[in-house]
Amino acid sequence: MKYFFLIFSLLIFTFFFYKGLQKDPTIIPSNLIEKQIPNFKLRKTEFFSFFDKSNLLEHREPIIINFFASWCPPCKVEHPNLMKLSENFKIYGIAKKDNDIKISEWLKESGNPYTAIGLDDDGSASINWGVYGLPETFIVNNQGKIIYKQIGPITKNELKKINNILK
């Protein structure tokens, strides 16, 4: 009887640690999935179209919200994939703690995937969306509900996943 208990608990522990080895402890899932877009305030840029929450709710098809910055290296890495996405879907950009001119220079050189851009100077919009690093990307459906969050740059694999979701 005691042997059974011993073997059973050892198996349980093994199972858990083995599973634990396969998980990435640094990925934090979003708490806003299946919830409505939060309230947020942005500052208008000098060079690009602006948007606010009401603009996001106007759509009949899914849209993408991408948190980025011109000073963020992984954002530059995902940029080509964003350009690809922007061919079929509208992408709204929120630049965190960034500079109008630097954004404009970068996008002029690499291309602009964004339908509109807003500036989050104090990080409050980022907090409202539960963003903790850059880049982070959200997919919002046609009812204003957040259905997916991508943490980190959108790589080729992630691009496939996102395209599947958007269909």
Added chain:
Amino acid sequence: MKFLFLTLLFFYSAEKVKSVEPNEILENKQLEKVAREIGKNLRCLVCQNEDIENSNADIAKDLRLLVRKKLLDGESKKEIIDFVHSRYGDFVLFSPPLRFDTLALWILPLVFFLFLLYLFFRRKN
């Protein structure tokens, strides 16, 4: 491997240098004390196990300022913690909320204790 590298780049590496900056500290000592209490319960999400009071990561600083701003606006400790919790989920709280799935965390130690009492002191024939 490349993805791992990018993910690591993604996280802002926190130096072990700073904590609250002088210009963040509230004038009102009582409010600042509450801010610290709240801060000790909030996790710096990109650090390796620090609270927002003891990290100089961007997100930690933003959250510190947010907490103090909300306190000045008159919000209560519970309201502020609930707000941050609603945005970032359970992970941001250093003491897990009391729920069905976290119940074990609080109950198991007691069960263990009683079990040991039984093992040590039971009547033996």
Added chain:
Amino acid sequence: MIAELGIYFLILTLIFSSFGFSQPIFSIFNKKIIFFSQERLSTLIFIFTFLSFFCLTYSFTISDFSLKVVTNNSNTQLPLIYKITGVWGNHEGSILLWLLVMTFFGFLFSIQEINNKEIKTKTLYIQNSLIFLISLFIILTSNPFQRSFPPEIEGSDLNPLLQDPGLIIHPPLLYLGYVGFSIVYSISLAVLLFKINSNDFVKVLKPWVFASWTFLTLGIGLGSWWAYYELGWGGFWFWDPVENASLLPWLTASALLHTIIISEKRKLLLRWTLLLSIITFTLSLLGTFLVRSGVLISVHAFANDPSRGLFILLLLLLVVGTGLFFYVKSENFFPKRNQIHLISKEGAISLNNIFMLTLSFTILLGTIYPLFSSIIFNTKISVGAPFFNSILAPITLPLVIGMIFGPFLKWGNDDLINLVSRLKVLLFIFLFSALLIWYLNYRGPVLSIIFFIFSGLIITSSLFELTNFISLKPKIKFKKVPMKNISQLIAHIGIALLIIGATGTSVLKKEKIQFQDPNQVIPISKFEVKFMGVKNIEGPNYISEMGEFQIFKNGRFLKSLYPEKRFYNSSDQVTTEAAIYSTIIGDLYIAIGDKNLVDKDKSWTTRIWFNPFTIWIWIGILFLSFGGLISLIKSVRKK
């Protein structure tokens, strides 16, 4: 060339330890097959491992960048001492150090004088088998002698945080503790596996338990002290998973230590002694697994590699599975135990053990709960300092009560009313002490008052115990105090001092953070701190911004403190070196932040703390270690 030698010696260790494991098995079929005795094998294995470790150290010393570990963890500009300590400032080197200590202790055990030859041989059998597994792990997953081709010209550097005197001895001390419990495990498993019918095993176990516990105490204390002065904001314990991992075996070892006392004196709890031996070493291994596998997030995290994690997991399973299996199997092997009465010395010790084990269990639970929860419930939660701090008080306070009254209880069966009447005087002294401490602290938070009172009671009760050894008639004479009482007194007083220091530092801390101008004076506690400005200084491998602060007390100049911010040349890392002025009543702790860029008038962000009673933490830990040392010496001498 030297690196090749290093790996060859390691392979020799593997081969010879495999003999240790396999010979007895083959000898069942052919008695003539034993070429090497376990003792001889232990000696050989130690020599080989030592040589292997020497080769690695040599490679670091000459900055042989054809080795990957040297490239990743060292640098030609590094001072020699840190080139050497860089050997264990990384995963591969530190596991090799672990192996070295394991073979060293095996060797020590082999030359120890033990009456019962069977215990000696069988213990070494288990130890050599463990050594086989660890050396296999190193060769398969953590080879420190891996070459990088082409060789680099310069290394990356040792993490600046690790370039510190504290880090020279912290890992070795800690490993002496962790790995010492491998012998404790080996003895216990040998007794269980081979059904060695002897009460000697407690005597054999005792010195190893005390030695390992003492080293572990010092190792953890050193780590905590290092974190305090190195990390820049005066914390000494962060409930980081790796810190918790070191505390778990320490707590079970403390329970084991007390259980051995009962086992020796009253022949009770023999099976608990064996069980705790197995659990303590398992927890030592578990600590290793948690840190090196990538399963948890921790400030201590080594480079993570799942294949290592898998191997260690299997190793853990083997060690704990085998141990517990034979433990359960041995149920009828020991004489029927008598009941333990709650009101008795062994009752108090047992109750305290229960609290220590519960604390250990709770800390383990809190540390791995996020992992469980993410797999079962698919949630991601954090269990951090607030949780651990909240469970600490309810468990520590009953422990303290046990420490206060335990020594006065009789063995076997005591009577509560009798006890109270015996201790009439002491209870009165307790009341007086409690009121006095309360009066001195009434302005502080309630929890700190409670902890101070309880610490005071521990000290009072220990001193009162000493009065048992003073006879008053016919004239005042001091009887000789037995060593075991001395070690107990010193250790328990150590705990009291530790509680005082920890409570003061965390609960009663005073803080002043501001922009400070040169010549501006900030008052804090009874001191005045005058900022004199910041200079740029060049170090061996860094550039430093060094601040000068003059400390005054009641207008009288005491000393100058020089906190720094160091910018290391080879990496982009910055470290804060706080400046600390320690006194008996507390530490003045100063760190500089950034230059104030807004008002360009030379003011800097300065952080000044006053941490009451901090020094008593370290003194308490030294007392604890000293108590352990005395017990160790006594248990070795008795043979």
